[in-house]
Each structure stands twice: as C-alpha cells, then as structure tokens.
Amino acid sequence: xxxxxxxxxxxxxxxxxxxxxxxxxxxxxxxxxxxxxxxxxxxxxxxxxxxxxxxxxxxxxxxxxxxxxxxxxxxxxxxxxxxxxxxxxxxxxxxxxxxxxxxxxxxxxxxxxxxxxxxxxxxxxxxxxxxxxxxxxxxxxxxxxxxxxxxxxxxxxxxxxxxxxxxxxxxxxxxxxxxxxxxxxxxxxxxxxxxxxxxxxxxxxxxxxxxxxxxxxxxxxxxxxxxxxxxxxxxxxxxxxxxxxxxxxxxxxxxxxxxxxxxxxxxxxxxxxxxxxxxxxxxxxxxxxxxxxxxxxxxxxxxxxxxxxxxxxxxxxxxxxxxxxxxxxxxxxxxxxxxxxxxxxxxxxxxxxxxxxxxxxxx
Numbered sequence: 143x144x145x146x147x148x149x150x151x152x153x154x155x156x157x158x159x160x161x162x163x164x165x166x167x168x169x170x171x172x173x174x175x176x177x178x179x180x181x182x183x184x185x186x187x188x189x190x191x192x193x194x195x196x197x198x199x200x201x202x203x204x205x206x207x208x209x210x211x212x213x214x215x216x217x218x219x220x221x222x223x224x225x226x227x228x229x230x231x232x233x234x235x236x237x238x239x240x241x242x243x244x245x246x247x248x249x250x251x252x253x254x255x256x257x258x259x260x261x262x263x264x265x266x267x268x269x270x271x272x273x274x275x276x277x278x279x280x281x282x283x284x285x286x287x288x289x290x291x292x293x294x295x296x297x298x299x300x301x302x303x304x305x306x307x308x309x310x311x312x313x314x315x316x317x318x319x320x321x322x323x324x325x326x327x328x329x330x331x332x333x334x335x336x337x338x339x340x341x342x343x344x345x346x347x348x349x350x351x352x353x354x355x356x357x358x359x360x361x362x363x364x365x366x367x368x369x370x371x372x373x374x375x376x377x378x379x380x381x382x383x384x385x386x387x388x389x390x391x392x393x394x395x396x397x398x399x400x401x402x403x404x405x406x407x408x409x410x411x412x413x414x415x416x417x418x419x420x421x422x423x424x425x426x427x428x429x430x431x432x433x434x435x436x437x438x439x440x441x442x443x444x445x446x447x448x449x450x451x452x453x454x455x456x457x458x459x460x461x462x463x464x465x466x467x468x469x470x471x472x473x474x475x476x477x478x479x480x481x482x483x484x485x486x487x488x489x490x491x492x493x494x495x496x497x498x499x500x501x502x503x504x505x
Contacts, residue, residue, distance in 0.1 A: 145170050145501060146202040148180040148187075148220075150212050159205050159240050162272075162293050166203070169296075169489045169497075189219055193229050201234040201501045208237045208263070209280070211249065211256055224265030236268045236500060239288060242279040268500060291496045294489035306399075307406035314391070316410055318485035320351045321468055324411035324435075326404070326426045327418070328359045329394075331373040336380055337417035337456045339390060341464055346386050350469055355407055358394040408433040412477060413468060416445065417456040427451050436471060438464055 151157070153164045163179070170177045180202070185191035207216055223229045243249040244260045261284045263269075269288035271277035277288045297317060298308035316322050323342065327333040338354055345352040360374065381390045393399060399407075408414075414430040415438045424445045430437040431450035439445040441453035454463035471477055485491060 143200045143502065144176045144178070144198065146178050146180045146186070146199040147205070148202055148207060149205040150207065150210075152179050152181075158293075162240075163205060165294065165296055165299075165489055168299075169493055170501075172490075173493060173498075175501075186223075187216055187219060189215070193223065193226050196229070199233050201236060203236045203238050203501070205238045206240050209239050209260055209283075210241055210243045211252055211260060214256070214259065217259070221262075221264065224263075224267055226265075230266040234268060234501070235266065236270055237263070237288075239269065239271045239276055239280050242276065242283050244283045245279055270500060289496070289500060291492065291500065292487065294487050294492045295483065296489055297484055301406065301409040303406040303409060304400065304402040307403050307410060310391070310393075311410055312490070314353065316353055316355075317488055318481070319353050319389075320481075321345070321413065321472055322353045322355065322411045323468075324407050324414045325354060325356045325416065326407070326414065326429070327357060327416060329374045329377065330370060332419050334417045334419055334457070335377055337461070338415050339380060339384060340459075341415070341417075341456065341461050342389060343384060343386055344461060344465055345468065346389070348465055348469070350465070350472070352389065352468075354390050355411060356390070356392050356394075357399055357404070357407070358392045359398060360394065408435065411435060412480075413438060413471060415439070415456070415464075418442070418445070419457070421445055424448055436467075438467065 147163050147167060149159055149163055151160060153160050167177050167179070178199075180186055186196055186199075186202070204220060207213060207220065220235065224235050243252065244257045249257075263284060263286060269280065269286055270291050271280050271288040272291065272293050274290055277290050280286065280288050297303070297311070303311070311317060323338065325335060325338050327335065329335070335356060335358075338356070342352045342354045360370070377392070381387050381392060384390060393403075408429060413436040414426055416424065416426055417440060419440065420442065421444065424439070427437045427439065427445060427448040427450065431448075437448075437451045438454055438456065439451055440456050445451055446453040452467060454467060455461060456464060472481070
C-alpha cells in the first residue's frame with residue numbers, strides 16, 4: 143500500500159507532530175508499506191495540478207492541516223479533493239488531529255470566518271484524534287466524532303538498541319512480559335545459572351511471567367571434556383527440558399554479544415540477577431546501578447557489599463525472597479508505568495490494534 147504523510151513541516155524541524163510523522167514513516171515501512179512525505183512541491187498540494195494527473199496514494203494522512211490556520215490554501219486544496227469523486231473514491235483521506243485551533247484560547251484572535259472554515263468538513267474524510275481530550279474538542283468544534291489513536295514510541299529508537307537486541311525484543315515480546323531478568327555471565331559452573339532458571343520457573347508457577355536473558359559467553363578455556371564444556375551441555379539440556387524453555391534465552395549461542403548489545407540488554411531488562419556461589423568482584427552490580435536496575439545476588443562477599451545490591455537466597459529450592467522482591471518490584475509505580483508504555487503505547491501495538499484498520503481503504 144502507498145501511504146502519503148502530509149504536514150506543514152517535517153524533520154529535522156523539531157516538534158511533536160514532526161516526531162510523530164517520523165515515527166509513522168518508520169512504522170509503515172517496517173510493516174511493508176510504501177511511504178512518501180508530501181513536500182511543498184508535490185502536485186497534490188498544487189491547485190494547478192489536475193486531479194487526474196496526481197500520483198496515486200491509497201491513503202493520505204493529513205496532520206493538523208485541516209484544524210490549524212497555518213496554510214489555508216492547502217486546506218482548501220484538500221477540502222476540494224475530499225469532494226472530488228475521482229480522488230476520494232480511490233484515496234482515503236485521514237484528518238489526523240493533534241490540535242483544534244478554533245476553540246483554543248491561543249487562537250481566539252482569529253477572524254470568525256477563518257474559525258468557521260476550520261470547523262467545516264465536506265466530502266469524504268476519516269477523522270482521527272490523538273487523545274480523548276482532542277477528540278472531545280474536535281467534536282465540540284465540528285459536531286464530528288473522531289477515532290482516538292494515541293501517539294506512541296519506538297522502544298528500539300528511544301533506547302538506542304542494537305539491531306540484534308531490538309529484533310529479539312520484538313520477536314519474543316519482551317516489552318509486555320511481567321519481568322525481564324538479565325544474567326550477564328559466562329558459562330562457568332560457579333555462576334550457577336541453573337538457579338536463575340529455577341527462579342523463572344517458580345515465577346511462572348506464581349503467575350508472574352518472566353524472561354531470562356543469559357548473555358552466556360563461552361569460557362575461553364572451554365574444550366572437549368573440560369568442566370566448562372560439560373556445564374554448557376548441562377545448561378542446554380536443562381533449558382530444553384524446562385517447562386518455560388521458550389522464556390529462557392541463551393543469547394551467545396547465536397554468536398558473541400557486542401558492547402552495544404550489552405548496553406541494549408541493560409536498557410531492556412527490569413532487573414539483573416547473578417546467582418554465583420563465588421565472585422572475585424562483580425562488575426555487573428556496578429553496571430546495574432548505573433542503569434538504575436535492581437541487582438539480585440546471593441549474600442556473598444564482595445557482591446553483597448557493592449552499591450545497589452539486594453542479597454537474597456538464590457540457591458534455595460523455593461527462592462521465595464527473590465520471588466517476593468520481584469513481584470513487589472512489578473507493583474512499583476515507576477515499573478508499572480514503564481511496562482504500560484512499552485506494551486500499550488508501543489507504535490507496533492498501536493498499529494496492530496488501531497492504525498491498520500484506518501489506513502487500509504474499505505474498498
């Protein structure tokens with residue numbers, strides 16, 4: 143499908159609507175659509191270009207042009223196209239409303255004829271508002287009901303994720319899981335990675351879905367028959383036999399992680415876990431603190447004395463301390479808000495729930 147995006151200005155101009163258009167362009171392209179920004183030289187914006195000669199669009203999303211007084215000539219052009227059967231029967235025109243000037247105190251000095259013009263819609267339009275408040279303002283101004291489609295975010299872009307981690311997060315829906323645990327450790331037996339696997343199994347049993355992201359770099363001293371090789375084989379079997387195997391991710395199995403991948407994992411996770419039975423120091427604890435992520439570990443020196451650590455018994459068959467901590471973590475306002483944004487306000491979620499039905503022509 144070919145989609146046109148139309149606004150007064152586009153990035154790199156800084157502004158909320160410009161940001162939304164930039165996001166929508168990426169969103170539509172990622173979902174297989176052809177997208178074009180309709181710039182001031184485009185024939186669709188020209189009163190002298192015959193309708194019959196216009197390039198075809200399946201849908202044109204018109205952002206704020208119809209409700210703001212910044213280019214009334216362009217508004218008149220679009221109003222005429224909406225009333226032209228040759229155009230409107232082939233192209234869905236979507237009036238995407240971010241602001242309603244006609245009832246805004248900021249624009250009360252506008253002449254009454256312009257205010258009336260901004261409230262008048264004829265021809266074939268689909269109306270979208272970015273919030274319930276804007277939809278109500280638009281209805282008060284025009285008497286027309288608009289579909290509410292909120293603005294969203296691209297987590298991968300906001301977090302500056304590496305392509306590898308962004309793809310994994312989207313494919314495995316790490317955004318909406320109850321909790322994502324990062325275990326940054328090599329495949330070494332003293333790391334006791336199996337204890338983290340058991341914790342995730344217990345969380346699921348307690349109706350707290352979780353994901354475990356194991357960085358899992360191979361021990362450089364690994365070799366056939368070595369203790370590290372045996373442990374790596376044990377972990378793979380342990381994961382394969384787990385009732386939650388699809389939620390256990392041994393990331394280095396498909397290749398070593400880059401520094402950008404590691405930074406991305408700290409952005410994606412909700413908490414960091416290191417169930418080691420012994421450590422010489424514990425750099426992941428410091429990294430977790432810098433990323434403002436809780437760090438769970440056993441009560442061993444030196445981990446328990448590092449900033450921001452939460453010592454719990456991760457060796458216990460039923461790690462109730464860790465379960466309670468993580469369940470309480472998910473109830474905190476900050477984490478609940480973060481999870482809500484990452485699930486319900488993610489552009490891809492909004493696209494699947496609402497946008498696709500708007501941009502796809504009924505005919």
